[in-house]
Amino acid sequence: MSVKQNNQLQDQDAEKLKEIPKWTRRYAQNRTLTILVLMVMIMLYSMFVAALLGFLLALAAAGFRKGNIILGCVGIAVLVAALVAIVKFQIFILAKFGSKNKGLLDQIIDRWIYGNEVTTSIPKPKSSKKKICLEILSGVIFFICIFASWHLAIKGYIAYKYLQPVSALYIVPFVVCGWYFWKSPRMGPIYLLYPILYAGHAILIVAGVPIFFTTENFCIFSICLPMLGYGFLPFIIGHIYSRYALKKLKGITHLEGDTANGD
Amino acid sequence: MEIDKIIHEPARLRIMMILSGVEQADFNFLLTTLGLTRGNLSRHVEKLESAGYLKVKKSFKGKVPNTGYELTQKGSRALTQYWEDVDAIRQLGQSL
Numbered sequence: 001m002s003v004k005q006n007n008q009l010q011d012q013d014a015e016k017l018k019e020i021p022k023w024t025r026r027y028a029q030n031r032t033l034t035i036l037v038l039m040v041m042i043m044l045y046s047m048f049v050a051a052l053l054g055f056l057l058a059l060a061a062a063g064f065r066k067g068n069i070i071l072g073c074v075g076i077a078v079l080v081a082a083l084v085a086i087v088k089f090q091i092f093i094l095a096k097f098g099s100k101n102k103g104l105l106d107q108i109i110d111r112w113i114y115g116n117e118v119t120t121s122i123p124k125p126k127s128s129k130k131k132i133c134l135e136i137l138s139g140v141i142f143f144i145c146i147f148a149s150w151h152l153a154i155k156g157y158i159a160y161k162y163l164q165p166v167s168a169l170y171i172v173p174f175v176v177c178g179w180y181f182w183k184s185p186r187m188g189p190i191y192l193l194y195p196i197l198y199a200g201h202a203i204l205i206v207a208g209v210p211i212f213f214t215t216e217n218f219c220i221f222s223i224c225l226p227m228l229g230y231g232f233l234p235f236i237i238g239h240i241y242s243r244y245a246l247k248k249l250k251g252i253t254h255l256e257g258d259t260a261n262g263d
Numbered sequence: 264m265e266i267d268k269i270i271h272e273p274a275r276l277r278i279m280m281i282l283s284g285v286e287q288a289d290f291n292f293l294l295t296t297l298g299l300t301r302g303n304l305s306r307h308v309e310k311l312e313s314a315g316y317l318k319v320k321k322s323f324k325g326k327v328p329n330t331g332y333e334l335t336q337k338g339s340r341a342l343t344q345y346w347e348d349v350d351a352i353r354q355l356g357q358s359l
């Protein structure tokens with residue numbers, strides 16, 4: 001091998017080595033399965049609570065409506081017991097994973113999913129009271145917008161067909177701004193796939209593709225299903241990308257033979 | 264021009280490069296990524312630590328002790344300087 005060829009090879013190696021921070025960061029930033037599992041857990045828990053309380057309330061109401069006082073009272077008693085149990089459970093969860101233990105649940109899931117790979121972390125954005133208040137406020141405004149557009153659709157001011165495209169007008173900027181201003185260490189640019197897909201869904205509806213619900217009871221699903229479906233997708237893609245980034249990283253950094261054992 | 268010999272060693276250079284991409288990386292992550300033995304990695308890390316290029320952060324993950332490493336400002340500056348020197352030498356080699 002000539003000196004020139006040797007130099008070229010060394011140059012290539014140096015350029016590859018310069019990519020190490022990039023792949024490490026991408027790997028750390030895209031371990032998104034933890035967020036997905038956390039979201040699914042919260043969703044399942046909320047659905048369970050809503051179904052339980054709804055069922056007990058319906059049971060009590062049916063009892064009183066039919067004049068069956070015993071059934072009504074049993075329904076109310078079980079409902080109160082369920083409410084107490086839920087509050088107790090919430091207090092237990094807050095005590096175990098709240099305040100100074102904030103992030104512990106995230107850590108436990110992280111260890112469960114990525115345990116064998118151990119951890120790397122990227123800088124977290126600084127949190128302040130003002131920022132937290134702004135987050136809560138924007139969250140409240142976001143849900144008001146969703147329920148307002150749903151209500152307007154039920155009242156007939158927005159056609160069911162256009163419910164999702166109208167929601168895209170506030171959901172897309174909300175998600176993009178949220179991603180930009182509250183950058184989470186776990187949400188890389190892949191998360192921007194979510195607003196892109198949501199906007200694409202809206203464009204398809206406007207173009208005439210029938211991907212929406214047309215009945216009053218189900219019209220909210222025109223927003224909820226794309227919101228959840230497209231919301232989950234970037235996390236799954238992020239996780240797959242983290243595998244690729246780790247493979248790339250190991251390909252560059254892995255040392256063998258004398259190089260590995262040398263001083 | 265003299266290249267920093269502490270960083271120039273392949274394993275230590277890789278450790279520094281990994282740490283420059285993240286806030287913190289733990290011992291086992293470096294171990295699996297670099298493919299070194301525990302003893303070797305410990306020795307390299309000790310050298311970098313004694314040069315003031317990285318700092319050790321010991322903590323507990325649940326009940327399991329965890330050793331994390333973080334690049335110091337001095338380490339970050341040394342790494343930037345290292346690459347500047349390497350690039351300068353490479354350019355010098357190309358112009359010859």
